Amino acid sequence: xxxxxxxxxxxxxxxxxxxxxxxxxxxxxxxxxxxxxxxxxxxxxxxxxxxxxxxxxxxxxxxxxxxxxxxxxxxxxxxxxxxxxxxxxxxxxxxxxxxxxxxxxxxxxxxxxxxxxxxxxxxxxxxxxxxxxxxxxxxxxxxxxxxxxxxxxxxxxxxxxxxxxxxxxxxxxxxxxxxxxxxxxxxxxxxxxxxxxxxxxxxxxxxxxxxxxxxxxxxxxxxxxxxxxxxxxxxxxxxxxxxxxxxxxxxxxxxxxxxxxxxxxxxxxxxxxxxxxxxxxxxxxxxxxxxxxxxxxxxxxxxxxxxxxxxxxxxxxxxxxxxx
Amino acid sequence: xxxxxxxxxxxxxxxxxxxxxxxxxxxxxxxxxxxxxxxxxxxxxxxxxxxxxxxxxxxxxxxxxxxxxxxxxxxxxxxxxxxxxxxxxxxxxxxxxxxxxxxxxxxxxxxxxxxxxxxxxxxxxxxxxxxxxxxxxxxxxxxxxxxxxxxxxxxxxxxxxxxxxxxxxxxxxxxxxxxxxxxxxxxxxxxxxxxxxxxxxxxxxxxxxxxxxxxxxxxxxxxxxxxxxxxxxxxxxxxxxxxxxxxxxxxxxxxxxxxxxxxxxxxxxxxxxxxxxxxxxxxxxxxxxxxxxxxxxxxxxxxxxxxxxxxxxxxxxxxxxxxxxxxxxxxxxxxxxxxxxx
Numbered sequence: 001x002x003x004x005x006x007x008x009x010x011x012x013x014x015x016x017x018x019x020x021x022x023x024x025x026x027x028x029x030x031x032x033x034x035x036x037x038x039x040x041x042x043x044x045x046x047x048x049x050x051x052x053x054x055x056x057x058x059x060x061x062x063x064x065x066x067x068x069x070x071x072x073x074x075x076x077x078x079x080x081x082x083x084x085x086x087x088x089x090x091x092x093x094x095x096x097x098x099x100x101x102x103x104x105x106x107x108x109x110x111x112x113x114x115x116x117x118x119x120x121x122x123x124x125x126x127x128x129x130x131x132x133x134x135x136x137x138x139x140x141x142x143x144x145x146x147x148x149x150x151x152x153x154x155x156x157x158x159x160x161x162x163x164x165x166x167x168x169x170x171x172x173x174x175x176x177x178x179x180x181x182x183x184x185x186x187x188x189x190x191x192x193x194x195x196x197x198x199x200x201x202x203x204x205x206x207x208x209x210x211x212x213x214x215x216x217x218x219x220x221x222x223x224x225x226x227x228x229x230x231x232x233x234x235x236x237x238x239x240x241x242x243x244x245x246x247x248x249x250x251x252x253x254x255x256x257x258x259x260x261x262x263x264x265x266x267x268x269x270x271x272x273x274x275x276x277x278x279x280x281x282x283x284x285x286x287x288x289x290x291x292x293x294x295x296x297x298x299x300x301x302x303x304x305x306x307x308x309x310x311x312x313x314x315x316x317x318x319x320x321x322x323x324x
Numbered sequence: 325x326x327x328x329x330x331x332x333x334x335x336x337x338x339x340x341x342x343x344x345x346x347x348x349x350x351x352x353x354x355x356x357x358x359x360x361x362x363x364x365x366x367x368x369x370x371x372x373x374x375x376x377x378x379x380x381x382x383x384x385x386x387x388x389x390x391x392x393x394x395x396x397x398x399x400x401x402x403x404x405x406x407x408x409x410x411x412x413x414x415x416x417x418x419x420x421x422x423x424x425x426x427x428x429x430x431x432x433x434x435x436x437x438x439x440x441x442x443x444x445x446x447x448x449x450x451x452x453x454x455x456x457x458x459x460x461x462x463x464x465x466x467x468x469x470x471x472x473x474x475x476x477x478x479x480x481x482x483x484x485x486x487x488x489x490x491x492x493x494x495x496x497x498x499x500x501x502x503x504x505x506x507x508x509x510x511x512x513x514x515x516x517x518x519x520x521x522x523x524x525x526x527x528x529x530x531x532x533x534x535x536x537x538x539x540x541x542x543x544x545x546x547x548x549x550x551x552x553x554x555x556x557x558x559x560x561x562x563x564x565x566x567x568x569x570x571x572x573x574x575x576x577x578x579x580x581x582x583x584x585x586x587x588x589x590x591x592x593x594x595x596x597x598x599x600x601x602x603x604x605x606x607x608x609x610x611x612x613x614x615x616x617x618x619x620x621x622x623x624x625x626x627x628x629x630x631x632x633x634x635x636x637x638x639x640x641x642x643x644x645x646x647x648x649x650x651x652x653x654x655x656x657x658x659x660x661x662x663x664x665x666x
Binding site for chain 1: 401403432433434435436437438442444445446447451452454455456459461462463464465466467468469470471473474478480492493495496497499500503657658659660661
């Protein structure tokens with residue numbers, strides 16, 4: 001299969017969906033004339049024009065709020081947040097409007113909007129441009145949250161998100177934009193709500209997503225050399241969580257480690273750990289372990305930033321603590 | 325059918341030509357009376373303990389919603405506020421389904437999921453009341469953007485209060501609407517009170533309409549207690565928007581006759597102040613005086629409408645009382661759309 005970058009995969013998904021459905025359009029800051037700060041929108045204005053690829057004012061509440069309004073009026077907007085950190089400016093639009101409108105109006109309408117949000121640490125972007133905030137939205141009924149780890153899923157999840165009649169938050173790690181990998185051509189759809197077993201194993205289940213999947217898989221390689229067969233699950237969707245895939249793996253391996261770049265406290269790992277503990281604690285042969293960033297804003301200095309990142313060595317050490 | 329639409333004519337031909345078609349005048353009156361009676365009844369029911377949640381009444385502001393919406397078609401959009409019953413009725417919503425909703429019954433517009441602050445009727449372009457002050461601007465901008473992109477000729481109207489004019493969303497929405505020349509009209513209902521706080525203590529300009537200049541759009545102040553003044557101002561703005569002229573801001577000056585919510589002890593103002601306002605600025609009394617003095621409508625015609633509305637409201641209350649509450653099996657219904665991939 002041909003190999004393209006994560007960024008190109010999202011571009012292909014956008015172009016295919018915009019060709020397929022003329023209700024799909026894109027708006028955000030610096031997306032048309034610049035092509036997106038990570039080049040993830042390059043070429044779209046030439047193909048679809050500045051009506052459908054819209055540069056917006058720096059007005060996050062209007063970008064998301066107008067996206068919701070357009071969705072209610074029959075369009076299928078994709079809106080770009082520049083950096084996920086800026087979603088905080090428009091939390092009313094996301095949490096009180098986008099997520100609630102369908103339910104509180106008795107299911108009268110659909111809200112088919114995709115909110116794209118580059119996240120994660122890259123090159124000392126520091127406290128306000130480095131966060132991973134996906135767990136916040138797991139807490140909000142009415143939203144769907146997807147988070148690809150590779151180019152193929154980036155394309156398939158974005159296409160599914162655009163075709164979903166529900167509001168979808170699509171988190172894309174800034175480091176992943178340059179990642180190359182095989183991506184199916186044409187209508188490649190990855191279902192929302194389905195995790196993927198990226199590596200099979202019998203001794204421990206490692207659940208991860210986004211950029212940390214690379215760390216988890218690297219750790220699994222190393223563990224295999226040490227005689228520990230880790231099963232690695234790529235969540236791909238944070239909400240709704242694919243409990244079934246997680247539970248059946250843990251039933252088999254009897255050990256669970258969750259790895260994410262986001263702050264450990266109150267993170268996605270906490271929710272997974274709680275659900276496994278509630279539903280299947282009798283299956284467990286060891287305590288559940290979570291790996292996430294320490295409870296501190298992301299520092300600027302490279303010397304400090306590296307302290308909040310999870311490494312493959314951290315994962316190996318943690319797995320060994322509960323397996324050996 | 326309890327929608328407040330134009331009824332059949334029982335009027336004899338007159339020898340003179342009124343400024344407005346008599347059927348149109350009756351429609352305005354019918355809708356204003358329906359709002360007044362609906363909200364008076366809602367207040368009464370709430371105080372009697374029959375309604376859950378809380379209720380914000382539109383009493384005294386009827387001329388604004390009715391005057392504006394008389395310019396809209398069924399496919400045009402409106403966004404509303406927490407004080408939204410009037411906007412619903414003015415846009416043509418069904419009284420019985422509204423009443424059932426504020427009772428929390430499954431026959432209500434939102435199947436009992438929304439309540440007084442969250443009534444919507446998407447079939448007539450009523451995109452919902454909104455529990456967040458200033459939450460509706462951007463939804464209206466987006467609906468207008470959709471209309472412009474699809475070249476449908478639809479217009480969106482955003483109703484908002486004087487309190488909401490101080491939200492940051494006001495700025496972002498008006499600027500985006502102006503720079504993209506969207507067909508949206510922002511209608512400010514300046515009722516002088518942001519909850520319990522008087523307008524002049526929170527807002528540096530005397531007229532909110534002055535702010536329009538900052539966005540390169542026309543701003544107009546109208547007497548919000550005169551349905552004809554509102555109608556004419558809205559007509560100009562809506563026609564302009566529909567023809568591609570871009571957004572406009574209308575400030576309709578009025579006064580909030582009732583408390584912020586039903587049960588508000590109103591410690592922040594005197595009863596005399598309210599009585600004085602009601603005596604000189606009641607939009608229904610203004611209307612009756614104007615149309616009867618001009619001979620546009622007869623007293624009997626107005627009384628017939630009052631009787632008709634009383635019947636509609638009474639029936640809606642009876643039906644809502646008897647309607648079932650939602651089943652516990654309906655708790656999750658409507659949360660997510662099922663058609664995941666189409």
